[in-house]
Amino acid sequence: MxxxxxxxxxxxxxxxxxxxxxxxxxxxxxxxxxxxxxxxxxxxxxxxxxxxxxxxxxxxxxxxxxxxxxxxxxxxxxxxxTTNVTRFFRERHHFEHLSSRVLPNLLAQARRGGRVRLWSAGCSSGEEPYSIALTILEQDPRAADLDVKVLATDIDPRMVARGRDGIYAEAALAEDIAAPALQRFFLREGAQRRAGDELRKMVAFRRLNLNGDWPMRGPFDVIFCRNVAIYFDDATQGALWEKFADKLSPGGWLYIGHSERVDGPASARLSSAGVTAYRRNAEPSGDAP
Incomplete structure (x- = not known):
């Protein structure tokens, strides 16, 4: 040999x-x-x-x-x-939590003219951010006309392009999306369907390296970053949780993957508040927002 x-x-x-x-x-x-x-x-x-x-x-x-x-x-x-395993409403309990616990107050805020921002960090080919938008539209069918936006980012430009195209096999969509929503929000193109105008109006796709500079100002009311941090070492994970805490509004929510946990310095700012759901603590009196 x-x-x-x-x-x-x-x-x-x-x-x-x-x-x-x-x-x-x-x-x-x-x-x-x-x-x-x-x-x-x-x-x-x-x-x-x-x-x-x-x-x-x-x-x-x-x-x-x-x-x-x-x-x-x-x-x-x-x-x-990079691994891109995803589907619509993957880890559905997060979307149920978003719908029941988080969106009622956020959408009431938006109906009063307020700004609501959500972020799918590590969006892959778009199923997650479109699932977020669908959850919002289920709560308020007029949400696309309010100041409610979903930022979708991924390090892989090919995935960003696929998400922006928003084209999926109808059979795959039908497994996870109820027929009325599928008919309303996705346009048929042969054996495929394309995300319709309401979804596209709400979701913006951008390429972003989570471990590089973040040009967006924030703050965000909700951040999804699921099954991404598992590919990072402990030091990189700790730095990422801190950056998310910086970008969340006080009281904002972070959803992470089923095998991930927030630890390190960020755990003083992000409190466990559900199954792989964390909430940004309000700043102590006298601290900068």
Whole structure:
């Protein structure tokens, strides 16, 4: 067995060496703060081998050399290695909580002329932010004409484009959305449906790296960031929770994934208030808002 294969983490047609894997992991961490352990070697191999073949490269070492020089290929790598598992109303208890506990006061505020902002951070292909908008419209069918907006962001530009297009297979939609809502808010296009004007009016899609600068001013009344932080190390998670606390209005809500928990310094500002739901504490008297 060659020295190359002895050092392979995954020994396929193109051996993935420890050095190759560590180079890829370091670049992914630098770009997106996504933490890869050696246990992810087979995933990295299966996702990136398609890129090597498409580019007619002979080794992962050649691919790493290309990544160091080509920002576009770095973006391709990020798209290949980020997981986009989603569906409409995934983890439905959050939407039920949003509907029963949070929206009544927010929509009353909007009907008085107030501003309401919600954020889907890590929106993937759009199912989550459109589910948020559908929940709002179920509460108030006139909400699209109020100052109620949903920001949808993701690091992967391909996912942002898919969400902005808003086209989904009708069969998949029908599994999670009641027929009346499906008929009203999605336009039929053959075997697919496209998000209609009311949904598009409420949801704005933008590319955003959660571990980079956040240009939006906020504050937000509600933030969904579910099953994203699990890909970050502890320090990155702690910093993310603090940034969310900064962007939430006092009393605002943060929904996170079923295997995630807020800890670190942000836990003094975000109190557990339901199943993977946290609420921003009011600032102590005399502190800056």
């Amino acid at each position: 060659s020295a190359l294969r002895q050092d392979s983490l995954f020994d396929g047609d193109y051996p993935l060496t420890r050095e190759d894997f560590r180079d890829i992991a370091a670049m992914l961490y630098a770009d997106a703060r996504i933490h890869l352990t050696d246990s992810k070697a087979s995933l990295v191999y299966s996702r990136l081998i398609k890129r090597l073949r498409a580019l007619n490269l002979e080794s992962f070492a050649d691919y790493c050399a290309l990544l160091r020089e080509d920002e576009d290929e770095r973006a391709e790598m990020l798209s290949a290695l």
